[in-house]
Amino acid sequence: MEFHSYPDREMMMLRLAQRISSELGETLRSSGRASLSVPGGTTPGPVFDTLSGAELDWANVAVMLNDERWVSEDSQRSNTRLLRERLLTGRAAAATLVPLYADAPTPEDAIDDLAEGVSAHLPISVLLLGMGADMHTASLFPGADNLEQALRNDAPPLMAMRANAAGEPRITLTAPVLKSALRVHILITGAEKRAALEKAAKLPPLEAPVACILDQAQVHWAE
Known part of the structure; x- marks a missing residue:
């Protein structure tokens, strides 16, 4: 783990967006295409705002979430909705969205087709993750029903996940997909999450x- 501390959140968000833009640019120049996976929630919003204006060949960038709540895009709880509003706008509107939700009753009803879409863009070129105070990342929650399977090296790329802390059923990238990413960044803020990160490193x-x-992660933190 490489730990980066910033004097304030505004600087962290700007520097992280610049770093991700640079890494995507390097991948595009060497490979002609790139993939970016990002978390939902409001914390990375300022990163998305800056990144959406980056001068990149966005038409050759595939963007996917780390995980998604099993709710439609008209829900305020939809990570996909946030992604469209904050990242897939401006120059970045040309990027390809790789969906993690489909109009189906449960994640299991659509997971095979969604996993096929994800697999076409692996390994992830740049992975940005968040972390909860409970030390979850993506929708890999402590105590979740399928956590043990999702952590295995032979786990499928996507799995449905249910946990008391998760609220709705979720769909999430699994550990082998996260670990195969070429560049990994984790974004956290506040003293509570820094303490949780230090605790997680020993568990x-x-x-x-x-x-x-x-x-294999670079951790970016500001109070």
């Missing part, structure tokens, strides 16, 4: 799921 992934990716 097994079943207790602290973010631990599955820490050894």
